[in-house]
Amino acid sequence: MxxxxxxxxxxxxxxxxxxxxxxxxxxxxxxHGTVTQTKYGVIRHSTDLIGKKYGSKxxxxxxxxxxxxxxxxxxxxxxxxxxxxxxxxxxxxxITMMLELKPGSIVCESGTGSGSLSHALIRxxxxxxxxxxxxxxxxxxxxxxxxxxxxxxEHLVTVTNQDVCKNGFGVSNVADAVFLDIPSPWxxxxxxxxxxxxxxxxxxxxxxxxxxxxxxxxxxxxxxxTEINTLEILLRVYNVRTISLQIPDLGKASEDNSSIGFDSSxxxxxxxxxxxxxxxxxxxxxxxxxxxxxxxxGYLTFATKSLF
Amino acid sequence: AMEADTRPGxxxxxxxxxxxxxxxxxxxxxxxxxxxxxxxxxxxYLDNAIGHIYGTTFEVTSGGNLQPKQEMEEAATETxxxxxxxxxxVDDGKSQKLTHDDIKALKDKGIKGQEIVxxxxxxxxxxxxxTEFAQDKYIKKKKxxxxxxxxxxxxxxRILSTMYYAREPGKINHLRYDTLAQMLTLGNIHxxxxxxxxxxxxxxxxxxxxxxxxxxxxxxxMYPGGGPVRAATSCFGFPKPFFNNLHExxxxxxxxxxxxxxxxxxxxxxxxxxxxxxxxSNGSIDDKQASLQETEEESTTETAMESNQTxxxxxxxxxxxxxxxxxxxxxxxxxxxREKQRKQQERRKKLIETAALLREKNADGLIVASxxxxxxxxxxxxxxxxxxxxxxxxxxxxxxLLECYTKLRERGGVINLKLSETWLRSYQVxxxxxxxxxxxSGGGGYLLSGITVVLDKSKSDSSSLEALTMDEPSSKKRKxxxxxx
Numbered sequence: 001m002x003x004x005x006x007x008x009x010x011x012x013x014x015x016x017x018x019x020x021x022x023x024x025x026x027x028x029x030x031x032h033g034t035v036t037q038t039k040y041g042v043i044r045h046s047t048d049l050i051g052k053k054y055g056s057k058x059x060x061x062x063x064x065x066x067x068x069x070x071x072x073x074x075x076x077x078x079x080x081x082x083x084x085x086x087x088x089x090x091x092x093x094x095i096t097m098m099l100e101l102k103p104g105s106i107v108c109e110s111g112t113g114s115g116s117l118s119h120a121l122i123r124x125x126x127x128x129x130x131x132x133x134x135x136x137x138x139x140x141x142x143x144x145x146x147x148x149x150x151x152x153x154e155h156l157v158t159v160t161n162q163d164v165c166k167n168g169f170g171v172s173n174v175a176d177a178v179f180l181d182i183p184s185p186w187x188x189x190x191x192x193x194x195x196x197x198x199x200x201x202x203x204x205x206x207x208x209x210x211x212x213x214x215x216x217x218x219x220x221x222x223x224x225x226t227e228i229n230t231l232e233i234l235l236r237v238y239n240v241r242t243i244s245l246q247i248p249d250l251g252k253a254s255e256d257n258s259s260i261g262f263d264s265s266x267x268x269x270x271x272x273x274x275x276x277x278x279x280x281x282x283x284x285x286x287x288x289x290x291x292x293x294x295x296x297x298g299y300l301t302f303a304t305k306s307l308f
Numbered sequence: 309a310m311e312a313d314t315r316p317g318x319x320x321x322x323x324x325x326x327x328x329x330x331x332x333x334x335x336x337x338x339x340x341x342x343x344x345x346x347x348x349x350x351x352x353y354l355d356n357a358i359g360h361i362y363g364t365t366f367e368v369t370s371g372g373n374l375q376p377k378q379e380m381e382e383a384a385t386e387t388x389x390x391x392x393x394x395x396x397x398v399d400d401g402k403s404q405k406l407t408h409d410d411i412k413a414l415k416d417k418g419i420k421g422q423e424i425v426x427x428x429x430x431x432x433x434x435x436x437x438x439t440e441f442a443q444d445k446y447i448k449k450k451k452x453x454x455x456x457x458x459x460x461x462x463x464x465x466r467i468l469s470t471m472y473y474a475r476e477p478g479k480i481n482h483l484r485y486d487t488l489a490q491m492l493t494l495g496n497i498h499x500x501x502x503x504x505x506x507x508x509x510x511x512x513x514x515x516x517x518x519x520x521x522x523x524x525x526x527x528x529x530m531y532p533g534g535g536p537v538r539a540a541t542s543c544f545g546f547p548k549p550f551f552n553n554l555h556e557x558x559x560x561x562x563x564x565x566x567x568x569x570x571x572x573x574x575x576x577x578x579x580x581x582x583x584x585x586x587x588x589s590n591g592s593i594d595d596k597q598a599s600l601q602e603t604e605e606e607s608t609t610e611t612a613m614e615s616n617q618t619x620x621x622x623x624x625x626x627x628x629x630x631x632x633x634x635x636x637x638x639x640x641x642x643x644x645x646r647e648k649q650r651k652q653q654e655r656r657k658k659l660i661e662t663a664a665l666l667r668e669k670n671a672d673g674l675i676v677a678s679x680x681x682x683x684x685x686x687x688x689x690x691x692x693x694x695x696x697x698x699x700x701x702x703x704x705x706x707x708x709l710l711e712c713y714t715k716l717r718e719r720g721g722v723i724n725l726k727l728s729e730t731w732l733r734s735y736q737v738x739x740x741x742x743x744x745x746x747x748x749s750g751g752g753g754y755l756l757s758g759i760t761v762v763l764d765k766s767k768s769d770s771s772s773l774e775a776l777t778m779d780e781p782s783s784k785k786r787k788x789x790x791x792x793x
Contacts, residue, residue, distance in 0.1 A: 055695025
């Protein structure tokens, strides 16, 4: 396995995702002789994992079972050890499309942070593209390098430990796209411009506060960027539920119930609303929004480096 | 150094697919010499654009020629004079001293848009009393109207999906571009994949998947009817090799393939050789076929489509003239018969190959975005997908996905099912005038995504595992219901 290439069977050294249930999973480094504890009991790597197919059900020592999944950048994003606040897949997807990334693209990123976006970028630009990522925090930079090695993608990424606002990306005139997720992106716009190819490219900056966005937009304009566009993307997740609503008793005689217009003739049809007049309820399927949802992650400002 | 740069795709070439951009409006066109283009009420020829770098902005000069626009020498508005509020500005309809005829005369003289705007400002009696912000807004509005600048861009998923959503949302089942972006990410689309794509979005989703795979790996497109529609795919201008590993398989043969009774003896009726023609003529943009199908199938008239009808018409007519097809038709008839047989033979061979690819049942993902009910598609097509791979289904409506969710749970073999939607909000960001834009899109469709796992043939208890952990405690559930009653 690697994060840029699917494999069928679990091998020694792989990073696999142990799936216990909805929103309950964790990554595991597969190693001969190692055991992993779950709430369903122990998983023995040598016998339970290595050589098995990805997507298999694995029975743990207490009789409970889990699924072992092939890693993807999206699963990694949900499970990675946080060293910083991270970007999630909803933002990542629009960033990737609006930066026009594809196999072969050269991308600059700063900061590396916990590597959530980095993995997604590497996945998209592989096998011929490259990611230059800059992280000013030495420990985080080192940790990111280590992860990229473990995930079999180190040949696709260069991690540089420096301050992007002072020293830039360490490359010039090579990038098709630049992404910034730093506190003062306006200080890095000039460096971003020189990192991008002479004939142009795309840029994106992520900021939680509108004041940051304003300064960034001004800096982009001053540096001649065009198509400056700020947007925000929100994810709404729905729980699929069967809901029953009670029919109010308006005092009508029970034999009159058939005339109120509900179709009770076909209660086995699951797809359509179904009534049970005996109990006085109507059942239907609904996509119920979560009680709480993420209302704001950050503003995404995109722009184009044009020829001038 | 720029002159010597001959990297492929860098410069606008004859025969390319390009996208014209004016403000926020896009239009995909083939780059051809001596071909009149009508875009945003302007007509011009692309001849002069050939050889320039993609991203160049052009001005339309008299005679429909394009001239690269020089960096704007901002007509330094002399000592800025502005009012503080509008208490004394009265709308008497007489603030502009230039009449309609005056303006038309200026235009007819071939005076540059920039100068017309300047004249409008000078002849506006209220301009000086407007606030600085209002002056800005006035200039912007006039520039938009009189300065005809067009940027020529290289096509991309970003541009084409934005263009389709704005111009012809009906052709792509109202799939908004941010929803498409989610699909590509949720589906882990990348180089080397073996993907199954079932779409009726004019080939836009297929094109997006092809772009992300960069010619590495393979794609099997499942199609309804006589052949796949790839009008939007051809707008991407993919290089020929990208089509080497693009396969197609008729939906009507899926059941027989799954039950083991598949044979090529009863091929579906020969497509009105649209699919193949489309594929071969990759590079020329032709919405002809798609728009024809659209009008045949649905009578829903998209306003965006209607307003462009005349443009499309023009493009089609000129295209027909260019090829001068009619005259040689009789002579070619005989050859055509032989050609058709050869093509049918080839098609059969390809079909057998594609069937074999599907039978391996090891696809790396499934993408569905169609006008059909998603449930039967999912229940059948998931059979071809390997375990531990993502799948994503798009639907314009939420209700069919609710049913699909339930049926997938019953079937088992899938985990991490998620029904979602994204909202997209645009902002105006200007000093002291930042706010969300007035309007946002009301609907960009819904997604149901998940991951396949090894299907337990004895019992579909994969669903019970998740149902157990996923269902909220009943007290909590009650509250949710109460809230929404």
